Amino acid sequence: MDEMDLMKKLREVPSPSPEAYDRARTALHTAMAEPVNTVVRPKRWFSWPKVSVAAVGAAAVAAAVVMGTTGGNVPVGPADAAPPVVVESPLVKLASEVKAAGTLPGDASLIINTKYGPDNTPSHYYTVYTDKGQVFRGDSATSLAATVAKGDADDALPYDANVTAAARLAANGDVEKARIEMITASGRNVWGVGLSPADADKAWAQAQAENAEELRKIGKKMPDPKPRPTGKELEDGINSTLWDNTTYALYIAASNADVRAGVLKLLATIQDVTIGTTDVDGQAALTLTAAPALQAGRSTYVLTVNADNGLPIRSEIIPAKDSAEPSKHWVVDYKSSRVNLADVVAGKI
Numbered sequence: 407m408d409e410m411d412l413m414k415k416l417r418e419v420p421s422p423s424p425e426a427y428d429r430a431r432t433a434l435h436t437a438m439a440e441p442v443n444t445v446v447r448p449k450r451w452f453s454w455p456k457v458s459v460a461a462v463g464a465a466a467v468a469a470a471v472v473m474g475t476t477g478g479n480v481p482v483g484p485a486d487a488a489p490p491v492v493v494e495s496p497l498v499k500l501a502s503e504v505k506a507a508g509t510l511p512g513d514a515s516l517i518i519n520t521k522y523g524p525d526n527t528p529s530h531y532y533t534v535y536t537d538k539g540q541v542f543r544g545d546s547a548t549s550l551a552a553t554v555a556k557g558d559a560d561d562a563l564p565y566d567a568n569v570t571a572a573a574r575l576a577a578n579g580d581v582e583k584a585r586i587e588m589i590t591a592s593g594r595n596v597w598g599v600g601l602s603p604a605d606a607d608k609a610w611a612q613a614q615a616e617n618a619e620e621l622r623k624i625g626k627k628m629p630d631p632k633p634r635p636t637g638k639e640l641e642d643g644i645n646s647t648l649w650d651n652t653t654y655a656l657y658i659a660a661s662n663a664d665v666r667a668g669v670l671k672l673l674a675t676i677q678d679v680t681i682g683t684t685d686v687d688g689q690a691a692l693t694l695t696a697a698p699a700l701q702a703g704r705s706t707y708v709l710t711v712n713a714d715n716g717l718p719i720r721s722e723i724i725p726a727k728d729s730a731e732p733s734k735h736w737v738v739d740y741k742s743s744r745v746n747l748a749d750v751v752a753g754k755i
Contacts, residue, residue, distance in 0.1 A: 495674035496681070504716050505577055505667040512744035513537050515661040516755055520739045534750055535562065535658055547755050555751045565592055569655035573668030581671050588651050588672055589644060597644050598634065610634035645676045646700045653709060656718055661744045666716050676700075686710060686719050698726050705733040717742075 514536040520528050532550040534542040540559035544550030553559075568591035576584035586599050596613040598606020611631070618628035635643055652672045659665040673679060678697040685691060690713035701707055703726060710720040720739050725732035745755060 497670045497674040500716050501577065501667040501670035501674075504663055504670065507663060507715070509663040510661065510744035512661075512746050514745050514747050514750070515659065516743050516745045516750065517657075518741045520741075522737050522739075534745070534747070535566075536747060539567070542750075547753060550755070551751055551753045554747060566658060568593075569651050570659045570662070570665050573652065573655045573659070573665040573672065574662075576668035576671045577664040578668075581675065584668060585648065585672055585675060588655075589648050591651050597640065597647070599644070607634055641677070642699045645678060646702075648672065648676055649679070649696050649700050649707070653721075657740075660717055661742060670716055683713065684710065689719075690714060691719055698729070701726075701733070704729045704731055 514534050517533045519531040522528055532544045539562040541562055542554045542559050544553050572584050572588035589599055595609050598609050614631050621628045652669045656669045678699045680695045682693040684693050691710050692713045694709045696707040705726050706724045708722045711718050722737045723733050725735055
């Protein structure tokens with residue numbers, strides 16, 4: 407059974423969307439910054455990567471599997487890990503320019519995801535995240551409008567509010583505190599961030615017990631418990647969680663300038679993330695590449711963002727050739743806009 411089959415077995419999670427499966431897969435790939443240009447005020451339309459509210463439930467199960475096999479992956483943070491280093495990264499400069507540019511008007515964010523299957527056939531998904539915490543979905547502009555008109559919304563999970571709040575905190579100056587809050591956004595301090603070694607070990611053991619119970623519910627056996635990681639393994643686990651949670655915040659709230667700026671600042675603190683330049687449909691872009699160390703050795707995760715405004719454009723998982731259990735390759739493109747909910751109902755998207 408692979409991670410997607412595992413997701414299908416999770417009856418407690420309400421109708422996970424394709425984005426949820428992708429986030430679950432990313433979570434399964436984890437165990438345990440730096441480049442760019444100037445920014446201009448974003449245009450009305452922009453691109454960015456995906457996710458879904460249901461992804462949080464998916465990630466919970468994914469985390470259970472990961473902790474049993476490689477050491478964990480749920481927001482966390484250690485007492486004995488090396489302290490984070492906030493470097494003078496181009497991402498920090500870009501973050502300042504993003505914040506200064508401000509947020510476009512509107513009361514919701516629209517995300518149109520295009521996922522490409524093995525045969526390169528595209529599938530489109532429409533999601534609206536309102537500023538009040540509602541989430542509407544559809545497979546076309548028409549079905550989305552109908553869903554919004556009926557008020558058929560899902561409530562955003564606390565995790566959504568936690569990751570976006572942590573990003574805003576980073577944007578407004580307290581990067582270190584924001585980093586801890588982002589790492590622990592799921593409500594569990596698995597890695598023991600800020601705790602004594604003894605308390606950190608207790609938190610780790612409790613998390614493994616909880617994860618074993620989650621696996622038991624879906625008929626999976628939890629591997630034998632492992633001691634809490636130390637050294638580089640612990641650092642990789644923390645940075646993996648930080649990468650997952652910051653990129654999730656970006657996916658659901660990139661149109662908010664403070665969230666986007668805070669994410670850029672937090673990404674600048676992660677080791678094993680390299681920055682490159684590329685071109686996407688004639689537009690200058692940056693590639694933020696999370697090394698296999700942040701993906702449990704199974705893959706490389708590449709996030710492409712606009713080089714002028716930091717908005718996400720594409721996400722891609724590239725399987726590691728030398729991995730015993732490489733992840734599956736996938737690519738998702740995004741187009742998003744800041745909208746008014748009334749316009750969505752009227753089909754003006």
